[in-house]
Amino acid sequence: MSEVRHIVFDIGKVLIHYDPEIPFSRLIPDEEERRWFFANVCTNDWNLEQDRGRGWEEAEAELIALHPDREEHIRAFRRHWHEMVSHAYESSVAILEVLIDDGHDVTMLTNFAADTFAEAKERYTFLKRPRGVTVSGEIRLVKPDPAIYAHHAESFGLEPSATLFIDDSEKNIAGAKAAGWQAVQFVDAETLREDLRRVGLAV
Known part of the structure; x- marks a missing residue:
């Protein structure tokens, strides 16, 4: 070097620290359901687009259109973001x-x-x-x-x-x-x- x-x-x-599990272990207590949610709804790839500059309103709307029954949990991702960066x-x-x-x-x-x-x-x-x-x-x-x-x-x-x-x-x-x-x-x-x-x- x-x-x-x-x-x-x-x-x-x-x-x-960063861990979405912190709030979502409370919001979606069932571990299997929570794993499904992160694998299929609020995925790492979806979140990366906010890191790339996409606004949260657009990001949430896109997912809610695909998963209308998950609206509350989708909106919770941004709403509870402060808990994810716990320390x-x-x-x-x-x-x-x-x-x-x-x-x-x-x-x-x-x-x-x-x-x-x-x-x-x-x-x-x-x-x-x-x-x-x-x-x-x-x-x-x-x-x-x-x-x-x-x-x-x-x-x-x-x-x-x-x-x-x-x-x-x-x-x-x-x-x-x-x-x-x-x-x-x-x-x-x-x-x-x-x-x-x-x-x-x-x-």
Whole structure:
């Protein structure tokens, strides 16, 4: 690995927890029914389109037309979103803040709907500390599309080969590497500390 001068963090499942099961275990108590709902109604692919910039009104209308009997649960996805991001990963946040405090160039690149990111930023104020963030829902591109890595690098003046990306998703890590970035897959904070030490960043 070459010298690292830029560190780019993903957010969900790296800095803050995300789990739709939290509210829906209450809203749809039956586990089998809940599994069916996430596999067939409010799917990951459906939610990704909000990360790509589609508005919630359009997203809900599309599903309600297909599943009118599930309207209440479909609308509950956005209504109870705040419960899904239940807590920050304090150990990871500590690493982020040490890197910033030590003068390293830290930015964030996230698949996130624009409106829910605005909420998250007010709730988890450490998200305001890095130099900047690329939010997929604001630019209508999602990881691992090569264009989002190029956009982020250009927006923040990053040299790809000197950029280290941290993300929990194997697909997104592969996308970053294809863009010429260095990248490590987030597993937990201690593993991240070891990964950072290997590239000369003591935290």
